[in-house]
Amino acid sequence: MxxxxxxxxxxxxxxxxxxxGLFSARGYNIASLAVSETLDxxxxxxxxxxxxQDEKILEQINKQLNxxxxxxxxxxxxxxxxxxxxxxxxxxxYLPKDKDRLEMIFSKYVGKIIHYTEKIAIIEAxxxxxxxxxxxxxxxxFGIVELVRTGKLAISN
Amino acid sequence: MKGSQILLESLRRAGVExxxxxxxxxxxxxxxxxxxxxxxxxxxxxxxxxxxAADGYARATxxxxxxxxxxxxxxxxxxxxxxxxxxxxxxxxxxTGQVGTHLIGNDAFQEADVTGITRPITKHNFLVxxxxxxxxxxxxxxxxxxxxRPGPVLIDIPVDIxxxxxxxxxxxDIRIRSYKPTYFGHPGQIKKxxxxxxQAKKPLIYAGGGVITSGASLALKELAERIQxxxxxxxxxxxxxxxxxxxxxxxxxxxxxxxxNHATMEADLIIAVGARFDDRxxxxxxxxxxxxxxxxxxxxxxxxxxxVHVDIPIVGDAKNIISELCKxxxxxxxxxxxxxxxxxxxxxxxxxYKSGGKMLKPQFILEELWKLTKGDAIICTEVGQSQMxxxxxxxxxxxxxxxxxxxxxxxxxxxxxxxxxxxxxPGKEVxxxxxxxxxxxxxxxxATCVANKxxxxxxxxxxxxxxxxxxxxxxxxxxRYSYTPITSPDFVKLAQSYGAVGMRVTKKEDVRKxxxxxxxxxxxxxxxxxxxxxxxxxxxxxxxxAINNMIDGLA
Ligand SMILES: Cc1ncc(C[n+]2csc(CCOP(=O)(O)OP(=O)(O)O)c2C)c(N)n1
Numbered sequence: 184m185x186x187x188x189x190x191x192x193x194x195x196x197x198x199x200x201x202x203x204g205l206f207s208a209r210g211y212n213i214a215s216l217a218v219s220e221t222l223d224x225x226x227x228x229x230x231x232x233x234x235x236q237d238e239k240i241l242e243q244i245n246k247q248l249n250x251x252x253x254x255x256x257x258x259x260x261x262x263x264x265x266x267x268x269x270x271x272x273x274x275x276x277y278l279p280k281d282k283d284r285l286e287m288i289f290s291k292y293v294g295k296i297i298h299y300t301e302k303i304a305i306i307e308a309x310x311x312x313x314x315x316x317x318x319x320x321x322x323x324x325f326g327i328v329e330l331v332r333t334g335k336l337a338i339s340n
Numbered sequence: 341m342k343g344s345q346i347l348l349e350s351l352r353r354a355g356v357e358x359x360x361x362x363x364x365x366x367x368x369x370x371x372x373x374x375x376x377x378x379x380x381x382x383x384x385x386x387x388x389x390x391x392x393a394a395d396g397y398a399r400a401t402x403x404x405x406x407x408x409x410x411x412x413x414x415x416x417x418x419x420x421x422x423x424x425x426x427x428x429x430x431x432x433x434x435x436t437g438q439v440g441t442h443l444i445g446n447d448a449f450q451e452a453d454v455t456g457i458t459r460p461i462t463k464h465n466f467l468v469x470x471x472x473x474x475x476x477x478x479x480x481x482x483x484x485x486x487x488x489r490p491g492p493v494l495i496d497i498p499v500d501i502x503x504x505x506x507x508x509x510x511x512x513d514i515r516i517r518s519y520k521p522t523y524f525g526h527p528g529q530i531k532k533x534x535x536x537x538x539q540a541k542k543p544l545i546y547a548g549g550g551v552i553t554s555g556a557s558l559a560l561k562e563l564a565e566r567i568q569x570x571x572x573x574x575x576x577x578x579x580x581x582x583x584x585x586x587x588x589x590x591x592x593x594x595x596x597x598x599x600x601n602h603a604t605m606e607a608d609l610i611i612a613v614g615a616r617f618d619d620r621x622x623x624x625x626x627x628x629x630x631x632x633x634x635x636x637x638x639x640x641x642x643x644x645x646x647x648v649h650v651d652i653p654i655v656g657d658a659k660n661i662i663s664e665l666c667k668x669x670x671x672x673x674x675x676x677x678x679x680x681x682x683x684x685x686x687x688x689x690x691x692x693y694k695s696g697g698k699m700l701k702p703q704f705i706l707e708e709l710w711k712l713t714k715g716d717a718i719i720c721t722e723v724g725q726s727q728m729x730x731x732x733x734x735x736x737x738x739x740x741x742x743x744x745x746x747x748x749x750x751x752x753x754x755x756x757x758x759x760x761x762x763x764x765x766p767g768k769e770v771x772x773x774x775x776x777x778x779x780x781x782x783x784x785x786x787a788t789c790v791a792n793k794x795x796x797x798x799x800x801x802x803x804x805x806x807x808x809x810x811x812x813x814x815x816x817x818x819x820r821y822s823y824t825p826i827t828s829p830d831f832v833k834l835a836q837s838y839g840a841v842g843m844r845v846t847k848k849e850d851v852r853k854x855x856x857x858x859x860x861x862x863x864x865x866x867x868x869x870x871x872x873x874x875x876x877x878x879x880x881x882x883x884x885x886a887i888n889n890m891i892d893g894l895a
Contacts, residue, residue: 200456253464255518
C-alpha cells in the first residue's frame with residue numbers, strides 16, 4: 184500500500200540523509216520526496232511517498248523517524264483526511280494544427296501551455312494523483328518527450 | 341579561547357573525569373591543549389580499545405563515557421565500539437578530528453566521512469563547522485547521549501575549528517524542540533495495567549537493561565515482592581534483580597534456564613520492563629508466550645509492539661512507572677500455586693553440568709569465583725561460551741556489575757571494557773571472563789593497563805577453540821570443525837613481557853588458590869585456565885524453535 188508521510192524537521196544538513204537511511208536500510212524505496220522551507224526558515228517540511236510491502240515495517244519506520252533527534256513531527260496521511268497535489272512539467276510533440284485538440288484537453292484540467300516552439304510545447308499541470316495520471320494518458324497521443332514531476336505535496340484538512 | 345580549549349573546558353563542565361583516546365594529525369591542537377589541562381587521559385593502544393573502555397566506564401558508573409580519536413583510520417577504528425554502545429543503549433560521546441573544513445570532500449589525507457559512516461550506529465552525530473557552535477554542540481551531545489533511551493553521540497571536529505578562536509559560553513539549560521523523551525507513564529495505561537495484574541494467576545516479570553539504565557531495581561523488587569511474581573532477566577538485565585532472591589528465575593531465552601523459559605511459555609501475564617523481546621529471547625515468535633497478556637514498559641516507543649503484540653504499552657521511565665504501578669495495584673494476585681509450579685520446574689530442570697572428569701570445568705571456576713567474591717565484583721566478559729557460562733554460573737546481585745556485549749556480541753569488548761570499568765569504580769575488583777579467541781582481539785590493552793596501573797583480572801578459559809562456533813558446528817554441522825581450532829601465545833609469558841602477572845591452572849584443586857592469588861595481586865593478571873575443550877553451553881534453544889524446546893546434551 185502507498186503511504187504519504189509528512190515530516191517537520193530541523194532545516195539542517197544531514198537530516199535528509201538520516202531520514203532516507205531509515206528507508207534504505209530496510210530495503211524500502213522512496214517513490215517521491217518533496218522538501219522545502221516553512222514560514223519558519225529553521226524548519227523544513229517534507230512529504231514522502233513510499234510503497235510499504237509490510238505495514239509493520241512501515242510502522243517501525245514511522246517510530247524510528249519520530250526518534251530522530253532532528254525530526255519534530257511525523258504524520259502518516261494514509262489514515263487521515265488530507266489534500267494532495269502534484270505539479271508536472273512536460274515537453275510534448277506539438278504542431279500548430281494540434282492547438283484546438285490540446286486546449287480541449289486542458290479545459291478539463293488545471294494546467295496550461297507555457298511555451299511553444301515549432302515542434303514542441305511545454306505544459307504545466309497541477310492535480311491529485313488520479314488527475315495527473317489521466318492527463319498524462321491523454322497527452323500520450325501527442326508523444327511525451329520529457330516529463331518532470333515534483334512528487335506529491337500533502338496538507339491536512 | 342581556542343576551539344581545542346573550548347572542547348576541553350566543555351568536557352569538564354559536562355562532568356567528564358576521564359577520556360580514553362589516541363592522538364593523530366587532525367587532533368594535534370586538542371592534544372596540545374590536553375598537555376597541561378587538568379583532566380585524566382588514558383592512552384589506549386588501539387582506538388577500538390578506547391571506545392570499549394569508554395563504554396565499560398559508562399556501564400559501570402552510569403555516566404557518559406568519552407573517547408577521542410583522530411580522523412580517518414582513528415575514527416574508523418572507533419566504529420565497532422560505537423556500534424556496540426548503540427546496540428546496548430550505552431551513553432557515550434565519541435570525539436573525532438576531521439580534516440580542515442576547506443578539504444572536506446576532497447579525499448584529503450586521512451579523510452573519512454565519519455558522520456556518514458556512523459549515522460546508522462549513533463543516536464545522533466554532529467559535524468562542527470563553526471567554532472562558535474562548539475560548546476553548545478558538546479552540551480547537546482551529552483544531553484542526547486544520556487537522556488531518554490541512552491546511546492552514543494559522535495562529534496566530528498575539523499582541525500581548523502580546533503585552532504579557531506571564540507569566546508567561551510556554556511549553555512546551562514539544554515532544550516531541543518525536536519527531542520523530548522517521555523519520562524512519565526500515561527496514568528490511564530498504568531491503571532489498566534494494575535487491573536490486569538490483579539486479575540493474573542500466573543504473572544511473570546521480564547526485566548531488561550532498561551531497569552538498570554533507569555535505576556529501577558529497588559522499585560522492581562518492591563513490585564515483585566508485593567505481587568509475588570517471579571522475575572526473569574534478559575542478558576542485559578543481569579544484576580537488576582538479585583540472583584539469590586527466591587523469586588528469581590535467572591535468564592530466559594536461547595541459553596536461559598529451563599524454568600525461566602517454561603514460566604514464560606505458561607505465564608498468563610508478562611510484565612516486560614525495559615526489555616525489547618529480542619530474537620534470542622523470544623525464539624520462534626509465533627509460539628512465544630501463547631497464554632500471556634503483555635504489559636510493556638519502555639522509554640522507547642519504537643521498542644513496543646516491534647516483535648510481539650503488546651496489550652498495554654506504557655511509554656516512559658521504568659522507575660517512575662513501576663513505582664506508580666505498584667501504588668495503583670489495589671488487589672494483589674494469588675500466586676501461591678504458580679510459584680509452586682515454578683519450584684517444581686526448578687527442581688526438575690536445574691542448571692547443571694557434568695563434573696568429575698579429568699579436565700577443568702568452566703562452570704566450576706565461576707562457582708569458585710562467586711564463592712570468593714560473593715557478588716561484590718564487576719564481571720566483564722568477552723563473547724562466546726565463556727560469556728554464556730558467566731551469565732549462568734555467577735550470581736549477579738546488583739546493577740552495573742555485569743558488563744558484557746549484548747546486542748552486537750563483540751569479541752574483544754571485555755578486556756578494554758574492564759579497563760574502563762576499573763577506571764570508573766577503582767574500589768571494586770574487576771574481572772574479565774574471556775575465551776582464548778576473544779582475548780586475542782584487543783590484547784594490546786595489556787600495555788595500557790600496566791602503564792596506568794589499571795589492575796584488571798582476566799580469567800582466560802582456554803579450550804583451544806572458538807568454542808561457541810565450534811558448539812554450533814558440533815550440533816548442526818556434523819562436527820566439521822572448520823577453522824575453529826585456534827592457537828594462542830603463551831599467555832603467562834605474554835603477560836609477563838608486558839609487566840603484568842601471568843599464571844596457568846590445569847587442575848581443579850588449584851582453582852581456588854589461583855583465584856585468591858589473582859584477587860590479591862596488585863597488578864593486572866592473566867590467569868589462564870586450561871578447560872575441557874569440547875564443553876558445551878546447556879541448555880540451548882536451537883534457532884527458530886519455541887523457547888520451551890530446549891535441548892541439553894547432559895542426559
Ligand atoms: C568480532 C567478532 N567476530 C566474530 C564473532 C563470532 N563469534 C561468536 S562467538 C565466537 C567464538 C569465541 O571464541 P572464544 O573467545 O575462544 O570463546 P569461547 O566460545 O571458546 O568461550 C565467534 C568467533 C564475534 N562474536 N565477534
